[in-house]
Amino acid sequence: MATRQRSLRRLLSGPTEVAARGLLGCMLVHESADGxxxxxxxxxxxxxxLGDPASHAAMFKTPAVAIMSGRPGLAYVYRSxxxxxMVNVVAHPPGGTGAVLIRALEPIEGEVLMETRRRMGSxxxxxxxxxxxTQALAIGLDAHGTDLLANGPLRLVAGPQVEHVMVSGRIGISRATEWPLRFWEAGNPHVSAHRRGHSFAE
DNA sequence: ACCTGGATCTTCT
DNA sequence: GAAGATCCAGGTA
Structure with a gap:
């Protein structure tokens, strides 16, 4: 497992878009007081x-956003x-800037807690x-700056590579909407349904 | 100081 | 399909 975390660190130290694809299949775990x-x-x-007009790195110059240039594996959390x-994982090559927004999870553990927190039946x-x-896992702004590769209560755990990856433009933004930087597992029902069409396989 | 525009979700019609 | 909830950063003054 030390090996697995090391490979995650390596993945997150490469190009941001490669990290975004590689994070599919990994686990996001949160041990809270509730469970x-x-x-x-x-x-x-x-x-x-800075070359990505939709990135906070290019839009803001705040201490919080500066973490996008920080150590790969740190959490960038902001309010939308x-x-x-919103949870992002800092990921970029040495000296670079970038982060990966986690957009959807397939529930693996703590479903009862999730249902309680979300108050949604399905x-x-x-x-x-x-x-x-973030609501289901009870991840708040206080998680900003967490090292997700340290063995803390909020962490990433490496998982098997996802075989069938789909790509499309990012959604919910107004600039650079055509850039193919959104990735998801083909056919997975837990992917956000919003504007799911108009995508292509890699 | 004030205004505007979001990397969204829910609850309506 | 549309709008309200609700906070914060950046631009303009």
């Missing part, structure tokens, strides 16, 4: 450096629409969106 919740990553988006927390509604999964 353990965990899910398998099935949808991601890459946000690049004043309501939702399992498909628990983690099928970036704002949903």
């Amino acid at each position: 353990v919740t965990a899910g398998r990553i099935v949808e991601t988006e890459a946000y690049l450096d 629409y004043g309501v939702h927390a 399992a498909l509604a628990w983690c099928s969106g970036p704002g949903k999964l």
